[in-house]
Every structure is written in structure tokens, then in C-alpha cells.
Amino acid sequence: QVHLVESGGGSVQSGGSLTLSCVASEYTFGSVCIGWFRQVPGKEREEVAVVDTWGITNYADSVRGRFTLSQDNARNTLYLQINSLKPEDTAMYYCAADRTIYSNGRFQCPPDYRNWGQGTQVTVSE
Numbered sequence: 202q203v204h205l206v207e208s209g210g211g212s213v214q215s216g217g218s219l220t221l222s223c224v225a226s227e228y229t230f231g232s233v234c235i236g237w238f239r240q241v242p243g244k245e246r247e248e249v250a251v252v253d254t255w256g257i258t259n260y261a262d263s264v265r266g267r268f269t270l271s272q273d274n275a276r277n278t279l280y281l282q283i284n285s286l287k288p289e290d291t292a293m294y295y296c297a298a299d300r301t302i303y304s305n306g307r308f309q310c311p312p313d314y315r316n317w318g319q320g321t322q323v324t325v326s327e
Contacts, residue, residue, distance in 0.1 A: 268282065268283050
């Protein structure tokens with residue numbers, strides 16, 4: 202089981218930037234799918250950006266061009282650079298990781314993740 206700890210959230214004005222960090226308890230990059238999700242109370246959790254075991258990152262349409270996922274293998278840390286923040290980006294942001302699954306004839310990231318961090322709150326005001 203991978204232990205994940207997020208940090209970097211905060212309150213910013215619209216148009217501002219933040220960098221979220223996710224420290225993994227062990228080396229995960231290249232061996233699992235890992236990424237960021239967000240959730241607003243009363244709404245479904247949304248996948249924001251996930252990097253698979255081949256190093257390919259998938260971004261949600263709502264964040265593509267504004268959010269950038271990167272990783273520091275030496276520090277077992279995954280980063281999410283968030284630029285041009287909008288009020289609709291307000292949410293609790295979670296880091297999650299899990300092994301790939303074999304489905305429909307190929308390996309892919311799972312629909313559900315078993316390892317989650319505690320979350321870090323991002324609040325964007327007008």
C-alpha cells in the first residue's frame with residue numbers, strides 16, 4: 202500500500218497560481234498510475250490529471266492548458282502546477298495511486314483507486 206501526503210493548497214484570487222505536492226511513501230512512478238482528483242461537496246469526484254506507467258499524462262478538458270503534472274523521482278513527489286485559477290477550480294484536491302489493470306485487451310489505469318491522500322483544499326475567489 203502506498204501512503205500519499207498532499208500539500209500546497211490555499212486561498213487565491215482568480216487568475217492566480219498554486220503548486221500542489223504529493224509525496225509518496227515509496228517509489229511509485231513508472232510502476233503505478235498516479236495523479237490528482239478533486240471533489241466539491243455534493244458533487245462527484247473529478248479526475249484532474251493522471252500519469253500512467255508509460256509516462257503519458259491525461260488531463261481533464263476543464264484543466265488542459267492550465268494545469269501541468271510533473272514528478273521528481275528522487276523525492277518520490279508528484280506536482281500539480283495550477284495556473285490561471287478560476288472560482289470553479291475550488292475543491293478539495295486529492296492524490297491517488299494504484300496499479301494498472303488489464304481490460305479490453307490492454308493495460309490501463311483503473312477506474313477506481315485504492316490509495317488516497319488526505320487532500321488539500323484549494324479555494325479561488327473572484
